[in-house]
Amino acid sequence: MDYEGVIGLEVHAELVTKSKMFCGCAVVMSDGESPNSHVCPICTGMPGMLPVINRRAVELTIMTGLALNCTIEEFNIFARKNYFYPDLPKGYQISQYEFPLCKNGWLEIETSQGKKRIGIRRVHLEEDTGKNIHQGSVSLIDFNRSGVSLMEIVSEPDLHTAEEVKAYAEKLRAIVRYLGVNTGDMEKGVIRFEPNISIRPVSSKELGTRTELKNLNSFRALERGTAYELVRQAQVLDGGGKVVQETRGWDEARNVTVSQRSKEEAEDYRYFPEPDLPPLIIERAWVDEIRATLPELPDAKYDRFVKDYGLSAGDASVLVTERAVADYFEGTVKQAGGKHAKVVCNWLTGELFRYMNESLLPIDQVKITPQGLAELIGMVEAGTINLNTGKRVLAEMFKTGASAKSIVEAQGLAQISDSNAIEAIVAKVLDANSAQVEKYLAGKETVLGFLVGQVMKESRGKANPNAVQEIMKRQLAERKK
Numbered sequence: 001m002d003y004e005g006v007i008g009l010e011v012h013a014e015l016v017t018k019s020k021m022f023c024g025c026a027v028v029m030s031d032g033e034s035p036n037s038h039v040c041p042i043c044t045g046m047p048g049m050l051p052v053i054n055r056r057a058v059e060l061t062i063m064t065g066l067a068l069n070c071t072i073e074e075f076n077i078f079a080r081k082n083y084f085y086p087d088l089p090k091g092y093q094i095s096q097y098e099f100p101l102c103k104n105g106w107l108e109i110e111t112s113q114g115k116k117r118i119g120i121r122r123v124h125l126e127e128d129t130g131k132n133i134h135q136g137s138v139s140l141i142d143f144n145r146s147g148v149s150l151m152e153i154v155s156e157p158d159l160h161t162a163e164e165v166k167a168y169a170e171k172l173r174a175i176v177r178y179l180g181v182n183t184g185d186m187e188k189g190v191i192r193f194e195p196n197i198s199i200r201p202v203s204s205k206e207l208g209t210r211t212e213l214k215n216l217n218s219f220r221a222l223e224r225g226t227a228y229e230l231v232r233q234a235q236v237l238d239g240g241g242k243v244v245q246e247t248r249g250w251d252e253a254r255n256v257t258v259s260q261r262s263k264e265e266a267e268d269y270r271y272f273p274e275p276d277l278p279p280l281i282i283e284r285a286w287v288d289e290i291r292a293t294l295p296e297l298p299d300a301k302y303d304r305f306v307k308d309y310g311l312s313a314g315d316a317s318v319l320v321t322e323r324a325v326a327d328y329f330e331g332t333v334k335q336a337g338g339k340h341a342k343v344v345c346n347w348l349t350g351e352l353f354r355y356m357n358e359s360l361l362p363i364d365q366v367k368i369t370p371q372g373l374a375e376l377i378g379m380v381e382a383g384t385i386n387l388n389t390g391k392r393v394l395a396e397m398f399k400t401g402a403s404a405k406s407i408v409e410a411q412g413l414a415q416i417s418d419s420n421a422i423e424a425i426v427a428k429v430l431d432a433n434s435a436q437v438e439k440y441l442a443g444k445e446t447v448l449g450f451l452v453g454q455v456m457k458e459s460r461g462k463a464n465p466n467a468v469q470e471i472m473k474r475q476l477a478e479r480k481k
Contacts, residue, residue, distance in 0.1 A: 001201055001234075001237070001238065002201065002202045003199040003200060003201060003202065003230075003233075003234050003237070004160055004199065004200060004201075004202050005159070005160045005161060005162075005197065005198070005199055005226075005230045006157045006159075006160065006197075006198045006199065006200060006207060006208065006210075007157060007159040007160065007164075007165055007195050007196065007197050007198075007226065008121075008154065008155050008156060008157040008158075008159065008195070008196045009154075009155045009159060009165060009168060009169065009193060009194070009195050009196070010152060010153070010154050010155075010193075010194040010195075010196065010212075011152070011153040011154075011169070011172055011191065011192070011193055011194075012128075012150055012151070012152050012191070012192045012194070013150070013151045013152075013153065013176055013181070013182040013190065013191045013192075014027075014029075014128060014148050014149065014150055014151075014182060014190040014191070015056075015057050015060045015061070015148075015149040015150070015151055015181055015182065016060070016180060016181060016182060016183065017054055017056045017057050017060070017149050018056075019054060020043055020054070020127070020147040020148050020149065021051075021053075021054050021057055021094070021125070021126075021127040021128075021147055021148065021149040021150070022042060022043070022051030022052060022053065022054065022094060022127060022147060023040050023042035023043050023051065023052070023147055024040070025038050025039060025040050025042075025043055025147065026038050027148055027149075028144050029183070029185075029188060029190065033144060035133075035140070035142035035143075035144065036142055036143050036144060037144065038144045039143045039144065039146065042147070043127075043143065043146050043147030044089050044090075044143055044146065045088075045089040045090025045091070050276050051094060051274075051276055051277060053078075053277065053280060054149055057125060057149035057151075058101070058125065058280070058282075059290060060149075060151070060179070060181040061101050061102065061123060061124075061125050061151050061181075062101065062102070062282070062286075062287060062290050063179055063181060063290050063293070063294065064102070064123055064151060064153070064175075064176060064179060064181055065101060065102025065105060065123045066287070066290065066291050066294060067175050067178075067179055067294060067297055068102070068105040068106070068107055068120045068123065068153070068175070069105040069106050069107075069120070070102035070103055070104060070105030070120060070123055071102065071103050071104050071105070072101065072102055072282060072287050073099065073100065073101060073102065073103060073282065074281060074282050074283075074284070075099060075279060075280075075281060075282075076096065076099050076100070076101055076279065076280040076281070076282065077096070077097075077098065077099040077273050077274075077279050077280070078094050078095070078096055078125075078273070078274040078277045078280070079094075079095055079096060079097040079098070079271045079272060079273055079274055080092040080093075080094065080095075080271065080272055080273075080274050081093045081094075081095045081097070081126075081269045081271055082269055082270045082271075083268075083269055085129070086130075086132065086139065086141055087129040087130035087131065087132050087141055087143075087146070088129050088130070088146075089130070089143070089146070093126060093127060093129065094126060094127050094274055094277070095124065095125075095126035095127070095152075096124035096125055096126065097271040098271075100122040100123065100124035101123060101124055101125055101280075101282070102120075102122065102123035102124070103121070103122050103123075104119075104120070104121070105119070105120035105123070106118060106119050106120055107120060107155075107168065107171060107172065107175075108171075108299065109164065109167040109168050109171050110167060110317075111161075111163055111164055111167050112163065116158075116164065117158075118155055118156065118158045118159060118164075118168055119155065119156030119158050120153065120154070120155055120156070121154045121155060121156050122152075122153075122154050123151060123152070123153050123154075124151070124152055124154075125149065125150070125151060125152075126150050126151075126152060127146070127147045127148065127149070127150060128145050128146065128147065128148040128149075128150040129145070129146055130142060130143040130144075130145055130146040131143075131144070131145050151181070151182075153172065155168065157196070157198075157207070159195075161230075162223045162224070162226040162227035162230065163223070165195055165222060165223065165226045166219050166222060166223040166226075169193050169219060169222055170219060171298070173186075173191060174298050174320075174321055174322070175297060175298065176191070177322070177323060178295055178297055178298060178323045179294070179295065186217045186218050186219075187217065187218075189215075189217050191217070192215050192216065192217050193216045193217070193222045194212055194213060194214055194215065194216065195212070195213050195216075195222065195225070195226050195229075196210045196211070196212050197210060197211055197212075197213065197226060197229045197230065197233070198210035198211070198233070198243070199230060199233045199234055199237070199243075208233070208243060209242070209243040209244070209245050210243075210245060211229060211233070211243065211244075211245065211246055211247070211248050211257075212246075212247050212248065213225050213226070213229060213247075213248055213249065213250055213257060214247050214248070214249055214260065215249075216250055221250050221252060224250075224255065225250035225257055228250075228255065228256060228257055229248070229257050232257065244259075244262075245262070246259055246260070246261065246262050247259075247260045247261050247262075248260055295323070298320045298321070301320045301326055302316045302317065302320045305319060305320065305326075309333070309341035309342070309345075310341065310342065311341065311342065311345060315342075315345050315349065318349050319345065319348075319349070322363070324362065324363050324364050325348070325363050328348065328363050328370055329344060329345065329348055331370030331371075332344045332348070332370040332371075332373045332374050332377075333374075334370070335370050335371045335373075335374035335375075336374040336377060336378060340377055340381060343377055343381065344373070344374070344377060347373060347376075347377060347394070348373070351391055351394050352366070352368070352373070352394070352398075355394075355395070355398045359398075366398065367397070367398065367399075367400070367401030368394070368397050368398055368401070372397060372403055372404065373394075375403060375404045375405060376390060376393060376394060376397065376404035377390075379393075379404055379405070379408065383464060384408070384414055385408055385413055385414060385462075386461070386462070386463075386464065386465055388461055389408075389413050389461055389462065390404075392413070392461075393407050393408060393413065413462065414462065419467065419471065422455075422459075422463055422464070422467050422468060422471050423471055423475075425455055425458050425459055425463060426455055426468065426471050426472050426475055427475060428458065429451060429454045429455050429458055430451070430472075430475060430476070430479070432454075433450075433451060433454060436450060436451060437451075437476065437479065440476060441476065441479065441480050448469075448472065448473070448476075451472060452465070452468055452469060452472055455468050455472065456468065
């Protein structure tokens with residue numbers, strides 16, 4: 001039987017705030033901090049402690065809701081979500097249930113089947129839990145993460161394939177990074193993905209039994225885990241079995257999902273309004289102030305890059321994925337006087353990306369400034385150095401941070417464009433390679449590339465290639481007479 005997937009995605013993103021959600025403890029993102037060194041009676045759930053809402057966390061969540069085309073709710077209530085795990089010492093999590101901060105939004109994704117709009121059911125605030133550390137038969141708990149502001153973004157079940165799930169997650173991560181509300185560092189677990197997956201016959205409208213994959217922190221795991229679960233559920237149904245509603249985990253080593261526990265329903269958590277927090281009322285004026293601070297988001301930047309800079313869809317997509325990369329590109333074009341946008345894109349996404357990947361450096365840690373790259377491109381475009389020399393200079397700039405001009409002057413790399421000098425080098429090469437000259441004159445024109453290469457070698461790569469070609473052909477024509 002043919003099935004279609006029906007998938008909704010929950011995304012948990014730690015917010016970039018200085019203090020935790022309901023207390024004054026510092027937020028620590030580094031694993032190098034001593035366990036339980038940033039805790040207090042509030043975030044460890046001591047009796048009689050009263051929480052206070054973090055205004056900045058509310059602001060960042062509203063910002064995200066606006067970027068996701070959500071309605072910002074005026075009336076909000078925090079609730080107690082009761083469950084008993086050792087990483088939640090007070091026995092409940094302060095979250096939002098019936099009255100989330102943001103509702104009814106959408107996000108557009110690009111897939112191999114074209115564009116698709118995915119509904120956003122809600123964006124709400126809660127507190128993160130502590131971190132379990134398992135060592136053999138012993139489990140330890142670090143409460144440094146307990147109480148950190150956590151934003152949950154819940155999609156509608158509008159996703160149908162693993163490709164769509166990955167595209168949605170990538171787009172969402174790009175947006176929260178553009179906004180500066182989350183670092184997007186998946187390896188550190190500051191953003192985690194949890195797909196709710198079910199299948200149904202293609203012609204059916206009835207929803208199937210769903211399973212949830214917990215705490216996936218890479219796009220690879222998300223895509224492969226979703227794809228595996230879709231196949232597994234189909235095999236269960238085709239074998240006459242029933243899919244069990246449960247929470248499953250992704251086993252990266254074996255490339256399979258594994259059962260963890262039966263899935264709780266909302267009523268199992270026994271939600272009720274948090275008695276220690278009053279209703280949160282959001283004023284329209286504050287929402288308007290936050291809206292005015294929104295940066296240009298990836299889709300708008302993409303459209304502008306294609307329109308204003310004449311970039312291809314592929315180039316624009318690569319550049320806008322990371323805000324820092326897009327800013328670097330625009331900074332370089334500006335330093336180049338608004339010219340050479342396509343050339344700047346090629347240098348950035350080609351040579352510079354290659355060095356960044358090899359060194360595992362993000363663009364904001366690269367020693368080459370937009371002004372420095374613009375200077376190098378200007379020297380190549382003006383013919384001061386040729387393209388190959390420019391690539392050599394870029395490599396040196398990446399290592400040392402020195403300017404292109406200083407490297408060219410120090411190493412004597414300026415391109416030879418003087419026709420008399422090139423005439424002499426070409427004549428010398430032709431005299432030294434008489435056999436190849438005869439082959440060319442006999443009609444084997446492919447030899448020309450070899451001869452030009454010898455001139456470039458003789459000039460240590462500094463001769464102007466265009467001038468070399470022109471002079472070479474003329475001198476060969478003269479020898480044919």
